[in-house]
Amino acid sequence: MTNVPSLDLTQQYKIISEQLNTKIQEVLASGRYIGGSIVDEFEQQFASYINVSHCVSCNSGTDALFLALRAVNIRPGDEVITTPFTFFSTAEVISAVGATPVFIDIDPQTFNLDIQQLESAITEKTKAILPVHLFGQPVNMTHLMAIARQYNLIVIEDCAQATGAEWYNQKVGSFGDIGCFSFFPTKNLGAFGDGGAVTTNNPAIAAQVRMLKNHGQSAKYYYEQIGINSRLDTIQAAILQIKLGYLDSWNEQRRNLANTYHKLLEDITAIVPPQELSGSRCVWNQYTIKLKSQELEATIKSRFSSSLRDWVRTQLQNKRIGSAIYYPIPLHLQPVYKSLAYPQLPTVEQVCHQVLSLPMFPELSTPQQEQVIFALKDCLSES
Incomplete structure (x- = not known):
């Protein structure tokens, strides 16, 4: 590997x-x-x-x-x-x-x-x-x-x-x-x-x-x-x-990679892949999934005292698969804005605990993507 x-x-x-x-x-x-x-x-x-x-x-x-x-x-x-x-x-x-x-x-x-x-x-x-x-x-x-x-x-x-x-x-x-x-x-x-x-x-x-x-x-x-x-x-x-001069070709490669990820993730029910709106041409600076399963979330929390997302990321690291969290804390909850007492924003507050960005750069190969998804499946089956 x-x-x-x-x-x-x-x-x-x-x-x-x-x-x-x-x-x-x-x-x-x-x-x-x-x-x-x-x-x-x-x-x-x-x-x-x-x-x-x-x-x-x-x-x-x-x-x-x-x-x-x-x-x-x-x-x-x-x-x-x-x-x-x-x-x-x-x-x-x-x-x-x-x-x-x-x-x-x-x-x-x-x-x-x-x-x-x-x-x-x-x-x-x-x-x-x-x-x-x-x-x-x-x-x-x-x-x-x-x-x-x-x-x-x-x-x-x-x-x-x-x-x-x-x-x-x-x-x-x-x-x-x-x-x-x-x-x-x-x-x-x-x-x-x-x-x-x-x-x-x-x-x-x-x-x-x-x-x-x-x-x-x-x-x-x-x-x-x-x-x-x-x-x-x-x-x-x-x-x-x-x-x-290379940007459009690099962006097209990113789009192809995103389509490959879409297909590889189709049968993983615990993962919600990102969606592209009709009329949109996304250039996939990041490919960010949501890990969303109440059953798995409860299991991981009881066994490892961790969120499903954080546990999966750690397991991917152990399998030498890179990932990133964009973003762990929404801006309205950052310490610097505490005095402004912003109201709750329930969707973003939930999403921040679910998102995980998978490897994404134009030169990423199909075998590497398959390795990422195999590792993800392995993590989720272990849970």
């Missing part, structure tokens, strides 16, 4: 290493390591890929979200509706600009925010909606944008895990006022370090983001606002340029 990692970036590097090494050496020899034509070219290429007018690169996906909120003047006293089931930065940036994150519960099938609960969360303080296309699964943007227009709300899409995903043949990051992307190495389009980008069709927003990311400068040494230092390094832009 071989080791099956949750993620392996080394195989991808081997495939394109010659191109990458050549490009990196060109950047190093140029002496231009911040900004320059390579960054400009990548921004243009990424804007074209998302099919928007403007792309402004920055230092991280977190900075992209922060800059987006600043650019549309979200400030203290404002409320921004978002999901509690995501990485912390989604809510963190809302708090960082002084606004209040308002969490609504999630759809148990897609893990995205439950749009049926969206309207009831809107108040006179609501200024924006921040949907997250979690695990590469697009939010129903048709429904969400209709509500946003009805209430004149700003929409900032968190596309960190969904570069290349589509909702009815339109890429995420092109629906709302702003799209925010992360190029963290584990993402579908990953750099060799941190990186991010903001996309928009609004030239005023693009100009504002560009100013804010460079210390609030309108021209060199002329500061109109308090900004931050959030530049995408030239070497990362060069790497992303090359990888962007």
Whole structure:
């Protein structure tokens, strides 16, 4: 039995290493390591890929979200509706600009925010909606944008895990006022370090983001606002340029892997596989199952004093199968938000105890997937 990692970036590097090494050496020899034509070219290429007018690169996906909120003047006293089931930065940036994150519960099938609960969360303080296309699964943007227009709300899409995903043949990051992307190495389009980008069709927003990311400068040494230092390094832009050319094929490989997982999991009643909505083209940054069996849950708890999910993950580790938990604690229950006394959100609170992400990366082989499922079946039969 071989080791099956949750993620392996080394195989991808081997495939394109010659191109990458050549490009990196060109950047190093140029002496231009911040900004320059390579960054400009990548921004243009990424804007074209998302099919928007403007792309402004920055230092991280977190900075992209922060800059987006600043650019549309979200400030203290404002409320921004978002999901509690995501990485912390989604809510963190809302708090960082002084606004209040308002969490609504999630759809148990897609893990995205439950749009049926969206309207009831809107108040006179609501200024924006921040949907997250979690695990590469697009939010129903048709429904969400209709509500946003009805209430004149700003929409900032968190596309960190969904570069290349589509909702009815339109890429995420092109629906709302702003799209925010992360190029963290584990993402579908990953750099060799941190990186991010903001996309928009609004030239005023693009100009504002560009100013804010460079210390609030309108021209060199002329500061109109308090900004931050959030530049995408030239070497990362060069790497992303090359990888962007492979992104669609890598995403298609992810989709094929997801379909294989779907088939292999069909007869395991204790596992609920993730579902793709009609009209959605998911890019499967993660393949996240739910372990859901009251009978097995009770058995494992009585025998091992553990949840079914945690016990299965430990057994997979013993069988050298990688997995990950995204996310063990919903954001409304995080210690930092305890003082805000958010109401209970029963679906996400339950899901956080059930989810387990299986190995997922484009180079994952069918035999490796079969090994993962064999190990899962073995774990469940042992229980």
